[in-house]
Structure formats: C-alpha cells, structure tokens
Amino acid sequence: MNLKNLSAQSKKHKKILSHLNQKKIFKIYNKFSSSLKTKEDLAVAVSGGPDSLALAYLTKCYSLENKIKVKYYLVNHKLRKESSLESEVVKKILKKIDIQCKILNWNGKKPSKNIQATARNKRYSLLANECKKNNIKYLLLGHHLNDLYENFLIRIVRGSGLNGLISFSKNTKYRYQNLKIIRPLLNLEKKDLLFISKEVFSFFVKDPSNINEDYKRTRIRKLIYSLEKEGLDIKKLKLTINNLKDSDKSIKFYVDRNLEKNLVFLKKKNIYILNNNFFDQSHEIIFRSLTKIIQRLGKKYYPVRGKSVNELIKGISANSFSKVTLGGCFVERANETIIISKEN
Structure with missing residues (x-):
C-alpha cells in the first residue's frame, strides 16, 4: 500500500x-x-x-x-x-x-x-x-x-x-x-x-x-x-438472575463432588459404576449427575429430557428396577450398584 x-x-x-x-x-x-x-x-x-x-x-x-x-x-x-x-x-x-x-x-x-x-x-x-x-x-x-x-x-x-x-x-x-x-x-x-x-x-x-x-x-x-x-424493576430482575447463577455454581460444586467420589469409570469397558452414596444426595444433585453421565457417555450435545431423567431416578429407587435405555445408554442394576454403559 x-x-x-x-x-x-x-x-x-x-x-x-x-x-x-x-x-x-x-x-x-x-x-x-x-x-x-x-x-x-x-x-x-x-x-x-x-x-x-x-x-x-x-x-x-x-x-x-x-x-x-x-x-x-x-x-x-x-x-x-x-x-x-x-x-x-x-x-x-x-x-x-x-x-x-x-x-x-x-x-x-x-x-x-x-x-x-x-x-x-x-x-x-x-x-x-x-x-x-x-x-x-x-x-x-x-x-x-x-x-x-x-x-x-x-x-x-x-x-x-x-x-x-x-x-x-x-x-x-x-x-x-x-x-x-x-x-x-x-x-x-x-x-x-x-x-x-x-x-x-x-x-x-x-x-x-x-x-x-x-x-x-x-x-x-x-x-x-x-x-x-x-x-x-429491571435492575432487580438482573439481581435475581445473578443470585440464581450463584446458586447454580453451588449446585455444580456438589454435582462435581458426587461424580468424583461416588462412581467409578472403567475406561476399557467404557462403563460407569455408581455406588449407593451416589443416590444419597438431594434430588437436584442426583438429577444433574445422571444427566451429565448419560450426556457424556451417549455423546449427545443436548441433554436427555428432564422428565425422562426424573422417571429414571424414580425407577432406580424402586426395587423392581432392572434395566432401561436412555440417551444412547443402558442403565441397569447389578446387585447394590447401578451400571451405565453405551448403547451399541
């Protein structure tokens, strides 16, 4: 130039x-x-x-x-x-x-x-x-x-x-x-x-x-x-959203802790094994933890529908639960644990 x-x-x-x-x-x-x-x-x-x-x-x-x-x-x-x-x-x-x-x-x-x-x-x-x-x-x-x-x-x-x-x-x-x-x-x-x-x-x-x-x-x-x-008051609405974001951060902390302490990932078999303590949390923690696992293992961009996850949690708490398919994954009971594996 x-x-x-x-x-x-x-x-x-x-x-x-x-x-x-x-x-x-x-x-x-x-x-x-x-x-x-x-x-x-x-x-x-x-x-x-x-x-x-x-x-x-x-x-x-x-x-x-x-x-x-x-x-x-x-x-x-x-x-x-x-x-x-x-x-x-x-x-x-x-x-x-x-x-x-x-x-x-x-x-x-x-x-x-x-x-x-x-x-x-x-x-x-x-x-x-x-x-x-x-x-x-x-x-x-x-x-x-x-x-x-x-x-x-x-x-x-x-x-x-x-x-x-x-x-x-x-x-x-x-x-x-x-x-x-x-x-x-x-x-x-x-x-x-x-x-x-x-x-x-x-x-x-x-x-x-x-x-x-x-x-x-x-x-x-x-x-x-x-x-x-x-x-x-628009400013108060913004304050509400920011307060909710702070609450969300707290929940994410406990979700990450649940995923860290109460499950095992077997890389060679590509499966997650969830112990009893995984479900000894508040409903929101269990809900988000399960959603994250299924989304990650099923390799989906969008998470599975909340209604389906809630039904899964309800089913797992019942003694009659055995196995379901959700979000490209199998979720099944094995003795005292829950196993999540990728659907072929």
Missing part, C-alpha cells in the same frame, strides 16, 4: 473512532471492550438491526485499537421477499465505516413450521462453517440485556429448572465445531445500542417479526413492557 493510500486509510479510521469522543458512546465502548478482552481474530454476525449494527461499530473500533482482523457476516434467510435488497443495503451502510460484509444466503426450501427455530439453527450453521473456513475461533453475537430478560421469562413459561433459567450466558460453545460464541453486549441495554446505530449510521432495519405476535418472544417482549409500566 502506498503512502497516499495509507494516509487516506488513517483519516478514515480517525473518523470512525471520532464517535468515541461522545461521552455516552465512549462509556458504552468501555463496557464492551472490558467484556470482550481477546486479541484473537473475530467474526461478527450482522443482521441490520440496531443491536448488530452497534456491535459492528464497537467491534470495528476494538479491531482498530487492538490491531486484530475481524470478519463480518450477514445471513440472508430469504424468508421475506425484501430480505435480499435489505442485505445489500446493510452491506453498503457498513462500508461507511470501512467494513466489508459478506452475505451468506440460505438457499433451498423454507420451513412452514417452527420457522424461527429452524432459521436460527441454519443461521448458526452458515456462520460456523464460514468461521471454520477462515480459521476463526470466536463469533460475536449482538444479544443484549433485554434479550437476557426475555430469555429468562420464556424459560419460566416453559417450566425450566434452575440450569435452564440461567443458560443464556456471555460465553458458549457451538455444538458442532470448535467455535466459541461471545455475547459482549449482555451488560448493555437496547436503548444504548439504538443510540449508537442512530449516531453512527442514521439507519437500521426494522424486522417485522419483532411485532408479530405469532411468535412467543414478541409476546414476552410486550409482557415485559407491560410489567415495566406496573413497576417491574
């Missing part, structure tokens, strides 16, 4: 970073930066909504300050006739801050049921494959504090246990590849991200699904708004 081009690029980068001179944006960026804390190359999922555009801008500033490479990907689901045009508009908008965004198209037949869940799985698959091609280990998503609350209430409606209620975390691992998903905006409110999008881009895409009450998340979002008008 010649000196003239270097000078032009330097001016462009200064212009991008100049938004940080605003006190509010600088404060938001500091929260984002302290939450990220990585110097490796990254990928960013962009949708065109205010959350992802704010994420794109904050990550661009972070990459300039830390001299790292970042790839930006936009998944075009093609579920709406205008989505392809919107994708191109977003790509053009991002060029204003020197971002080259690649559009990943979801081609083929589209679902008529479970549309959001299927689209989400396809989106992650397309993003993960692109990250793998470019040897990128970290993918940033634009989920924020309001999403955390929505997810919490959705899990309550579904009757999730403690582990499910606090499962929406800053760092997770994608199930099919060695890809770590990071949500660096989880401590930021949506209104802050809207502010950045308006100040930096004067633009964002309004997704019609966000107001479509056929979707549970939209209905939950309206419920939160109604509860806020009735006096729901």
Whole structure:
C-alpha cells in the first residue's frame, strides 16, 4: 500500500473512532471492550438491526485499537421477499465505516413450521462453517440485556429448572465445531445500542417479526413492557438472575463432588459404576449427575429430557428396577450398584 493510500486509510479510521469522543458512546465502548478482552481474530454476525449494527461499530473500533482482523457476516434467510435488497443495503451502510460484509444466503426450501427455530439453527450453521473456513475461533453475537430478560421469562413459561433459567450466558460453545460464541453486549441495554446505530449510521432495519405476535418472544417482549409500566424493576430482575447463577455454581460444586467420589469409570469397558452414596444426595444433585453421565457417555450435545431423567431416578429407587435405555445408554442394576454403559 502506498503512502497516499495509507494516509487516506488513517483519516478514515480517525473518523470512525471520532464517535468515541461522545461521552455516552465512549462509556458504552468501555463496557464492551472490558467484556470482550481477546486479541484473537473475530467474526461478527450482522443482521441490520440496531443491536448488530452497534456491535459492528464497537467491534470495528476494538479491531482498530487492538490491531486484530475481524470478519463480518450477514445471513440472508430469504424468508421475506425484501430480505435480499435489505442485505445489500446493510452491506453498503457498513462500508461507511470501512467494513466489508459478506452475505451468506440460505438457499433451498423454507420451513412452514417452527420457522424461527429452524432459521436460527441454519443461521448458526452458515456462520460456523464460514468461521471454520477462515480459521476463526470466536463469533460475536449482538444479544443484549433485554434479550437476557426475555430469555429468562420464556424459560419460566416453559417450566425450566434452575440450569435452564440461567443458560443464556456471555460465553458458549457451538455444538458442532470448535467455535466459541461471545455475547459482549449482555451488560448493555437496547436503548444504548439504538443510540449508537442512530449516531453512527442514521439507519437500521426494522424486522417485522419483532411485532408479530405469532411468535412467543414478541409476546414476552410486550409482557415485559407491560410489567415495566406496573413497576417491574429491571435492575432487580438482573439481581435475581445473578443470585440464581450463584446458586447454580453451588449446585455444580456438589454435582462435581458426587461424580468424583461416588462412581467409578472403567475406561476399557467404557462403563460407569455408581455406588449407593451416589443416590444419597438431594434430588437436584442426583438429577444433574445422571444427566451429565448419560450426556457424556451417549455423546449427545443436548441433554436427555428432564422428565425422562426424573422417571429414571424414580425407577432406580424402586426395587423392581432392572434395566432401561436412555440417551444412547443402558442403565441397569447389578446387585447394590447401578451400571451405565453405551448403547451399541
């Protein structure tokens, strides 16, 4: 690159970073930066909504300050006739801050049921494959504090246990590849991200699904708004979630201790032998311990259904229990012990 081009690029980068001179944006960026804390190359999922555009801008500033490479990907689901045009508009908008965004198209037949869940799985698959091609280990998503609350209430409606209620975390691992998903905006409110999008881009895409009450998340979002008008304290809700996370850590400690002291793993035979003390614990400890063993031995990403594990625990406590198949494993009684082996 010649000196003239270097000078032009330097001016462009200064212009991008100049938004940080605003006190509010600088404060938001500091929260984002302290939450990220990585110097490796990254990928960013962009949708065109205010959350992802704010994420794109904050990550661009972070990459300039830390001299790292970042790839930006936009998944075009093609579920709406205008989505392809919107994708191109977003790509053009991002060029204003020197971002080259690649559009990943979801081609083929589209679902008529479970549309959001299927689209989400396809989106992650397309993003993960692109990250793998470019040897990128970290993918940033634009989920924020309001999403955390929505997810919490959705899990309550579904009757999730403690582990499910606090499962929406800053760092997770994608199930099919060695890809770590990071949500660096989880401590930021949506209104802050809207502010950045308006100040930096004067633009964002309004997704019609966000107001479509056929979707549970939209209905939950309206419920939160109604509860806020009735006096729901969002800060207290966050405190509740954090307290539940602390309780979850305590339970995990006792689960790990149960797994360490009250079972034997025979590596050559690939079986677990559980002694009587394994079941001399609280129900939650037994439940999580069994779930972990079956998931590990059965080599499943998702754990077996809680209802099935509860039925197994109930069965083991009965004298009539002999053998069941669950999660790709055999669970059987042998004298005073329980043996868990992989189903062939």
